[in-house]
Amino acid sequence: MSAAAARRRPALLIDLGGVLVHDKLPAASAKWAARLDISERDFVTAVYAGNDTEVLVGRMSGAEWWSVVRQRLGLTEGQLAEVRADLVAHPVWDRTLLDAVAALRGRAAVAFVSNAWPDARPNLGEVLETADVTVLSCEVGFAKPDPRIYTHTLDLLGVAAQDALFVDDMAPNVAAARALGMSAHQHTDRASTLDVLDAFAARLPASRTS
Known part of the structure; x- marks a missing residue:
């Protein structure tokens, strides 16, 4: 296969938090705003x-940043541990979407692309096996919507932007992907994203078998 042909491989680049992982921030914000007598904002x-x-x-470790958060909110050590648990412990996965992504393996390259703090990777566990690569902003030094995180991921997968679909819940991140030539979908609900993934899958070659 020529280098040009190899770069025609289709790919899915998909966000984690807010797409494949349930967003815990709204519930945590409401809880702690009430407990600390501050606004959710x-x-x-x-x-x-x-x-x-x-x-x-x-540029900072997770521990260093959580120390900043503790000082800002005036938390005890116990309260800080509770905030951390409310926000990042035990991620809740959308298994329906995750299964749809897993079904693409072997037919398209798959990458998780997430803006994440240090120490995020251990929380992902066996789900990492669903993707060919997982790109975390804290590990590569740039975050969405910085174009470098997209081009870095495309290079890792060995695919061209025009052959990639990008899915994210944040409009600026989606716009940045489109500006690079990728197809892109802003996730707002499971049903619409499943429709997009189904349409993407329908255009893929059949899975190769040995």
């Missing part, structure tokens, strides 16, 4: 403000 700001240039791209 203030809670979100305390946890995430500035993270995109620090912990999200690996």
Whole structure:
């Protein structure tokens, strides 16, 4: 197979949090806003403000960033542990979507592309086996919608942008993928994303068997 032909391999690049993993932030924000007598916006700001240039791209460790969060919210050690558990422990997967992604293996390259803090990978467990590669912002040093995280992933998979479908729940991330030439879908609900994945699968070659 020629190099040009190899780069015609189709690929799916898909987000984790908010797409394949249930977003715990709304429930955690409501809980802790009530407990700390602050607004939900203030809670979100305390946890995430500035993270995109620090912990999200690996310039701070997870422990260092959680120390910042503790100071911002005035938490005890026990409360901080509870906040962490509410936000990141025991991820809840959308198994229907995950099964649809797994069904593409062997017919298309599959990559998880996530803006994530250090120590995220261990929480993913055996689900990592669903993808050919998993690209985390904290490990590569740039986060969506930075074009470099997309091109880095495409290079790892050995595919061209025009042969890739990107799925994410954030509009700026979807727009950045489209600007690079990828097809892209903004995830808002399971049904519409399943429709997109089904349409993508219908255009793929049959799975190879030995």
